[in-house]
Amino acid sequence: MNPPVAIRRLSTAAADFEAAFAELQHWSEATDQAIEERVATILADVAARGDAAVLEYTRRFDALDAPSVAALEIGPQALQAALDGLPAVQRAALESAAARVRRYHERQREACGRSWQYRDEDGTLLGQKVTPLDRVGIYVPGGKAAYPSSVLMNAIPAQVAGVGEIVMVVPTPRGERNALVLAAAAVAGVHRAFTIGGAQAVGALAHGTATVPAVDKITGPGNAYVASAKRRVFGRVGIDMIAGPSEILVLADGSTPADWVAMDLFSQAEHDELAQSILLCPDAAYLDAVAAAIDRLLPMLPRRDVIRASLEGRGALVHTRSMEEACAISNRIAPEHLEVSSAEPQRWEPLLRHAGAIFLGAYTSESLGDYCAGPNHVLPTSGTARFSSPLGVYDFQKRSSLIEVSAAGAATLGPIAAELAYGEGLQAHARAAELRLPAVPPARVSPTGAA
Amino acid sequence: MNPPVAIRRLSTAAADFEAAFAELQHWSEATDQAIEERVATILADVAARGDAAVLEYTRRFDALDAPSVAALEIGPQALQAALDGLPAVQRAALESAAARVRRYHERQREACGRSWQYRDEDGTLLGQKVTPLDRVGIYVPGGKAAYPSSVLMNAIPAQVAGVGEIVMVVPTPRGERNALVLAAAAVAGVHRAFTIGGAQAVGALAHGTATVPAVDKITGPGNAYVASAKRRVFGRVGIDMIAGPSEILVLADGSTPADWVAMDLFSQAEHDELAQSILLCPDAAYLDAVAAAIDRLLPMLPRRDVIRASLEGRGALVHTRSMEEACAISNRIAPEHLEVSSAEPQRWEPLLRHAGAIFLGAYTSESLGDYCAGPNHVLPTSGTARFSSPLGVYDFQKRSSLIEVSAAGAATLGPIAAELAYGEGLQAHARAAELRLPAVPPARVSPTGAA
Known part of the structure; x- marks a missing residue:
């Protein structure tokens, strides 16, 4: 009546891991x-x-x-x-x-x-x-x-x-x-x-x-x-960024109640069938416990059909050799939401280079961050955390450079600017700098200037 | 032999100013x-x-x-x-x-x-x-x-x-x-x-x-x-941003030697026939002096044909009622390069809200900024300074939010998150927060959840 959730089980020690991992990461938005x-x-x-x-x-x-x-x-x-x-x-x-x-x-x-x-x-x-x-x-x-x-x-x-x-x-x-x-x-x-x-x-x-x-x-x-x-x-x-499907990656050392982690995976999966929930853990028994919790808890949730489709289509429970390796894989994925569900979250945090938001410790469920912890819930998806950031105050500000060169500064900077401008064949740039010198030198014709 | 440069002359007091200004601002990159x-x-x-x-x-x-x-x-x-x-x-x-x-x-x-x-x-x-x-x-x-x-x-x-x-x-x-x-x-x-x-x-x-x-x-x-x-x-x-043609806007109070300002307009115009050079000044006689300097200096420059095409096609000398009005017009244009060629640049700077880089005072030629003053020369063009910034260190960094909620914090935040999550029909989000409470309440069925 409630068949077990057929969530992918991977192991980094398996010969086909890289192929399976590539398939897991694959997602491309069809342009209609x-x-x-x-x-x-x-x-x-x-x-x-x-x-x-x-x-x-x-x-x-x-x-x-x-x-x-x-x-x-x-x-x-x-x-x-x-x-x-x-x-x-x-x-x-x-x-x-x-x-x-x-x-x-x-x-x-x-x-x-x-x-x-x-x-x-x-x-x-x-x-x-x-x-x-x-x-x-x-x-x-x-x-x-x-x-x-x-x-x-x-x-x-x-x-x-x-x-x-x-x-x-x-x-x-x-x-x-x-x-x-x-x-x-x-x-x-x-x-x-x-x-x-x-x-x-x-x-x-x-x-x-x-x-x-x-x-x-x-x-x-x-x-x-x-x-x-x-x-x-x-x-x-x-x-702002155009968001792809939402994602969670949980790094677990096995110390968090399995039910909590299962519910965290659900909370991502319930958004949409394309949402992605991945758990990385070096403890195979813990992965089994989470899988059991998934099967036990899923039937109680109103959005169980969406959750099942998401977990079966794009989810994974991944057995890693170590927490260090789990961190390295997380960096390759650059997840939107990254939970460090560990008794020593501060030990692993420095190893994590790419993520939209990092949730440290068993009590920090992603859903607290979604609503009320304080940080923004608009986060880079689909691996874009490699080069982009959460929505923030900085997205609603812009910067203008300010430069005020003194007469003395113009005398120092002018010859440098002129030398480089002539080198680029931009004589008006050079002359604009040279006109401001105490003694204006004669104009040079740059090699690339077509006189 | 060297016909005068037919650069547009506008006046903010003219009845057709808004139409002429709109035409001046118009630029659209054809997609090939x-x-x-x-x-x-x-x-x-x-x-x-x-x-x-x-x-x-x-x-x-x-x-x-x-x-x-x-x-x-x-x-x-x-x-x-x-x-x-x-x-x-x-x-x-x-x-x-x-x-x-x-x-x-x-x-x-x-x-x-x-x-x-x-x-x-x-x-x-x-x-x-x-x-x-x-x-x-x-x-x-x-x-x-x-x-x-x-x-x-x-x-x-x-x-x-x-x-x-x-x-x-x-x-x-x-x-x-x-x-x-x-x-x-x-x-x-x-x-x-x-x-x-x-x-x-x-x-x-x-x-x-x-x-x-x-x-x-x-x-x-x-x-x-x-x-x-x-x-x-x-x-x-x-x-980074896809740049449009380069632009300079000079706000002048008439105190800078006209030759300097003419050369600054050239230094933008020499990049490319689509580059834009605009001078705003409340002093009509000064605009005449700059126009005369343009005609006198242009023949000496190797890139004079490009400069002429740029100034005649997209340049303008604009007579304004005041420096305040000139600042307001500058904010409408949001130029890439903004020179405040005034004896009192610090008086006008606070009025300037949108620009890639602001060059203050007569000695600060834009070309010094292009090469060696220090700030970046990769700047937002085509009015995008309204919402974007010079290239900078921040473009090569990204941010990740950090959240570590204590057991006490989870007890405070959980009910808030759960209330809002139920309100959005996301029960797994609510339960992920509620499972971490000291006393886990029974699950609610949210009004929008399809149970």
């Missing part, structure tokens, strides 16, 4: 040409016709008929009313989570978000000025997969960065609004909110319409249409 | 479908056939025949020999520039590149660990537009970040090597160098071949093939 073409059409239409196009697509795709885009705006009072209407326990949970997320991101701003400058010995001032973005758009999925925690995780770092205006878009198919999403917007300091979604919402934010203001960056998760639209408007506006 | 298709083919071929494909395309596109990709590697001794072979003045200029760029980026690492953590009142540890990328690829254009300064500006921040291996690729059409480029690689700490270029080099770095190691990120400028290839491999590896 039909979606690409429809998104291109929608974006062009929104750019050309603005509000009229947004209204039309909202009617068509969300079955939501409105007389104007202005009628789709949810005012601050309505957001606050949603918050006030929540059950007390839910409101308290939302506010506690927001407070902790805000506090973490304030620390992040202190650690890396400040302007700096120095003067060198010839009086030249050098530095970098850090400023918030003027206006950002937060895309929040609507319908079935409405995640109020995503509102917090996107809007709070923007707010902490000092973004002037945070504009949220959230589709409300057939007009159904999710109270927890609106309440989260109130808690997180969203300035304006529109019940629009899909590629048309991304287009409205990127190009601006008579009603929806053009933003400088768009963040937040969405379906294939939203992802395609974000890719296409990138350059006109900034975007 | 033929290039896109050839690049897709080349990348797929390099991914499938590795070294053999790289060799074949290098033979075809660079007229460079080699027995193996290994034969295209330039060893560290050859890089050092290029440095040793430079004229003394050129070598000194290169080394001085590198030292200043290194020093600036070391300050940058100190200011924003360090790990941090804190413990909250329930003993939970929170923080962020900053680590360098393992391996990066630096693309350096070859042939006519060989810029050794680009080698410094890409490789030094990577080196300062602590990147384990910096791999340079530079095409050498017909085997012609640029000694200054190789010397710059030696100075900047490049670990390996290959004389390959184009989409095939980007493909080799992204996928790895038997000889060229796969990297985690690719930075550096290139032609349309390189830009297209970088866009396509993005996701598998990180990339």
Whole structure:
């Protein structure tokens, strides 16, 4: 009646490990040409016709008929009313989570978000000025997969960065609004909110319409249409990473109750059938215990079918020779979420080079990080933790270099710049530096200059 | 014989200013479908056939025949020999520039590149660990537009970040090597160098071949093939921004010698006919003086034809009502290079919100910044300074969140996480938190869970 979960069992000592590991890592997002073409059409239409196009697509795709885009705006009072209407326990949970997320991101701003400058010995001032973005758009999925925690995780770092205006878009198919999403917007300091979604919402934010203001960056998760639209408007506006399926990798030394680890694997797998849950452990008996816990606990969970499909399709229990080898394999995977479920997490942490977020010790379930520990839950997926970072305050700031060269500095730097500029065949660069010297030398003709 | 340069003259007081300004800002990169298709083919071929494909395309596109990709590697001794072979003045200029760029980026690492953590009142540890990328690829254009300064500006921040291996690729059409480029690689700490270029080099770095190691990120400028290839491999590896034409905006109060400002406008215009040079000034007589300087100085410059085409096609001298208005217009443009050529640069700097680099005062020519002041010359173009930053140490580092929740912390955070997880219909998330509570409550069925 409940067949055991056929999760892959691998061993690093097996001859075919590398082949099996490569297969496990393989994931490629199919690009759907039909979606690409429809998104291109929608974006062009929104750019050309603005509000009229947004209204039309909202009617068509969300079955939501409105007389104007202005009628789709949810005012601050309505957001606050949603918050006030929540059950007390839910409101308290939302506010506690927001407070902790805000506090973490304030620390992040202190650690890396400040302007700096120095003067060198010839009086030249050098530095970098850090400023918030003027206006950002937060895309929040609507319908079935409405995640109020995503509102917090996107809007709070923007707010902490000092973004002037945070504009949220959230589709409300057939007009159904999710109270927890609106309440989260109130808690997180969203300035304006529109019940629009899909590629048309991304287009409205990127190009601006008579009603929806053009933003400088768009963040937040969405379906294939939203992802395609974000890719296409990138350059006109900034975007965050396009996320792949969610992943967890658990490094276990066998000291954590097997039920806890099984539930952590489930908590990733329940997102979606393509989500990936992997457990690495040098203790074969522990892997057996987790496998048994999986079979025992799964039938109790409402999302058991999704979890089973995910674990059987993309999950794995991997027997390693040692914790050191497990760490090395984790670095090859560069997982989004990495749990170090060990009695000595601080021993292994220094060996871990690539991960979106590292959860240390048996008590640190990934789900605490998803909601309320403080760090962001928007993390690099599909191995991109090798080169990218969690969403943070820094994503809502940008830097400008500052240079103020004194007359003395220009006399020191001018000949260096001129020498290199002539070497590159850029005479105007050289002359701009030389004109500022106390005695302007005659112009040289560089070898590569076509006089 | 030398007709005056027909540079656009605008005035913010004119009725048609907004229309003229919109036209001035308009620039869109045409996507060449033929290039896109050839690049897709080349990348797929390099991914499938590795070294053999790289060799074949290098033979075809660079007229460079080699027995193996290994034969295209330039060893560290050859890089050092290029440095040793430079004229003394050129070598000194290169080394001085590198030292200043290194020093600036070391300050940058100190200011924003360090790990941090804190413990909250329930003993939970929170923080962020900053680590360098393992391996990066630096693309350096070859042939006519060989810029050794680009080698410094890409490789030094990577080196300062602590990147384990910096791999340079530079095409050498017909085997012609640029000694200054190789010397710059030696100075900047490049670990390996290959004389390959184009989409095939980007493909080799992204996928790895038997000889060229796969990297985690690719930075550096290139032609349309390189830009297209970088866009396509993005996701598998990180990339820097795809640069548009270079731009300078000069805010002048009329106190800088007109010749200096004219030469600064030239130094941008000489890059390329699509480069953009704009001067904003509230003093009409000063604009006339700069226009006269342009006509007088242009004939002396070897690259005068490119400069003229750039100034006439995309340049402008704009008369503003005030310096304050000039600053506001500058913020609308968000220029790559922004010179504040004023006797009071510190008065205007706080008004300037968006720019890649800000050059303060008459002595700070943009060309000093291009080569040797210290800050990076890889800057956001085409208005992207609204949301992005100069290339820096931070581009060669990534961050991982750290969370270690104590038993007491799990007891505090668990109910919050569970409440929100049930609210989102994610029961496994809720149970993973609840299993870690001192007294595990019975499971709830969330309203959206399909039990």
